[in-house]
């Protein structure tokens with residue numbers, strides 16, 4: 224195993240679902256980033272964080288505290304430009320996986336809700352199919368969490 228624990232940050236639960244699925248499949252311990260106090264500093268971990276405006280939430284803190292060996296970014300887009308995501312989040316050689324999570328409007332709070340209201344406005348002015356489907360998800364909610372998406376992550380963990 225390339226990691227000895229799974230650590231995550233989740234605001235509305237989709238990243239937590241992926242972390243739990245990985246825990247069940249690998250038997251690796253799982254915990255939220257705020258609860259990693261008992262993990263030794265050099266523990267190699269797989270870190271999962273949700274995406275906010277292209278940033279992987281909690282990643283900086285995770286890298287300051289633990290040996291982040293691999294990263295999963297969870298977002299609502301159908302796919303991500305992995306190279307850009309890696310560059311924008313300064314991952315350098317750390318392997319990155321994109322997982323499509325979901326969107327739960329009722330669970331989005333505070334600053335996140337305000338940011339998304341601005342995004343909704345931008346999306347409602349667009350007519351391309353991708354923006355239309357993103358707008359539907361933002362308004363009605365969506366859940367794309369699937370076991371299949373974890374296959375590359377499980378292969379990497381096993382390597």
Ligand SMILES: Cc1cc2nc3c(=O)[nH]c(=O)nc-3n(C[C@H](O)[C@H](O)[C@H](O)COP(=O)(O)O)c2cc1C
Nearest residue numbers: 233234235236237238273276277298299300324325
């Ligand atoms: C303020 C805000 C900004 C977001 N920015 C992005 C983004 O840049 N790219 C993306 O794919 N998803 C984006 N999302 C969608 C979330 O990443 C998505 O809902 C994710 O599944 C949330 O995970 P969680 O349930 O673990 O918090 C954004 C959501 C919010 C509320």
